[in-house]
Amino acid sequence: MTGGDELVRAFELRGERAAEALDWLHVHAEVQGAIEDEQVVTVWLDGPLPPLPFADVVVRELVLDPAAATVTGLEHDAPIQVAADLLVRPPWVERPAGFRGIELILPRGGAFGSGEHGSTQAALRCLHAVWDAPPSFADIGCGSGILALYAHVRGCRQIDACDIDPASVQAASELLPTAAVHLGGPERCRRADGVVANMTGSELRAAMPAILDRWTGLRALVLSGLRATEVEAVAALVPRPVAHRETVGEFTSVAYRGFR
Numbered sequence: 527m528t529g530g531d532e533l534v535r536a537f538e539l540r541g542e543r544a545a546e547a548l549d550w551l552h553v554h555a556e557v558q559g560a561i562e563d564e565q566v567v568t569v570w571l572d573g574p575l576p577p578l579p580f581a582d583v584v585v586r587e588l589v590l591d592p593a594a595a596t597v598t599g600l601e602h603d604a605p606i607q608v609a610a611d612l613l614v615r616p617p618w619v620e621r622p623a624g625f626r627g628i629e630l631i632l633p634r635g636g637a638f639g640s641g642e643h644g645s646t647q648a649a650l651r652c653l654h655a656v657w658d659a660p661p662s663f664a665d666i667g668c669g670s671g672i673l674a675l676y677a678h679v680r681g682c683r684q685i686d687a688c689d690i691d692p693a694s695v696q697a698a699s700e701l702l703p704t705a706a707v708h709l710g711g712p713e714r715c716r717r718a719d720g721v722v723a724n725m726t727g728s729e730l731r732a733a734m735p736a737i738l739d740r741w742t743g744l745r746a747l748v749l750s751g752l753r754a755t756e757v758e759a760v761a762a763l764v765p766r767p768v769a770h771r772e773t774v775g776e777f778t779s780v781a782y783r784g785f786r
């Protein structure tokens with residue numbers, strides 16, 4: 527059992543678009559864990575698998591050992607070292623002895639973005655590499671609010687965030703009470719000097735005109751969540767040269783510098 531009363535269930539997703547189906551599930555279900563292999567993804571969900579919009583992905587439910595049902599998952603939590611001087615940890619995990627860098631402390635669960643996903647880590651690494659202290663910042667597709675939290679701990683005092691998922695808006699509002707967190711797309715945010723958006727390649731493409739409209743262009747823009755085949759086409763939608771890129775696992779982020 528989990529914190530709610532739903533039983534954790536496990537599903538094997540097979541097919542060329544299995545990884546895409548996992549991306550989709552992160553947004554549309556309560557993903558408790560996943561293992562990605564070549565064309566096969568095993569995913570643990572808090573409850574049933576919602577109908578997938580990928581006809582070519584073959585689904586098989588796996589039988590779980592009821593003896594493992596008392597495991598909460600929290601026992602295995604550990605700090606996530608994103609860069610030598612940047613780590614993410616839940617509040618119930620202690621700071622590693624001797625660590626002197628930036629810590630992002632946020633609970634795991636509730637919304638996408640606890641620091642474990644490659645796209646989040648790539649976004650954080652890129653933001654960290656090009657950080658230019660924007661006076662205003664917008665986190666598009668904020669999930670838990672982890673990227674907005676980075677801006678907050680770096681001292682940014684005007685932060686907007688948005689997500690089309692109500693649970694994410696609630697999680698980010700709780701994490702960052704001083705930020706303006708909006709339900710909806712980028713058009714809901716105020717214009718900002720620094721902008722980050724971590725979404726799937728197709729979501730980035732669709733939202734790009736609105737993202738660029740919200741960016742003043744004065745400080746850095748970071749895009750993340752790109753799979754290798756998507757990087758060049760999506761990166762080219764921004765009319766500036768890519769200044770920095772990071773790849774973590776299967777996900778790449780790109781950064782553009784601002785013109786102050």
Ligand SMILES: C[S@@+](CC[C@H](N)C(=O)[O-])C[C@H]1O[C@@H](n2cnc3c(N)ncnc32)[C@H](O)[C@@H]1O
Pocket residue numbers: 553638639640641643645646649666667668669670671672673688689690691694710711712724725726729733751
């Ligand atoms: C991959 S998660 C990223 C969460 C978090 N920012 C992180 O880096 O871990 C993408 C999020 O974008 C949201 N999203 C997708 N399309 C969106 C759009 N057009 N406008 C706002 N949010 C969107 C999804 O609901 C999801 O929470």
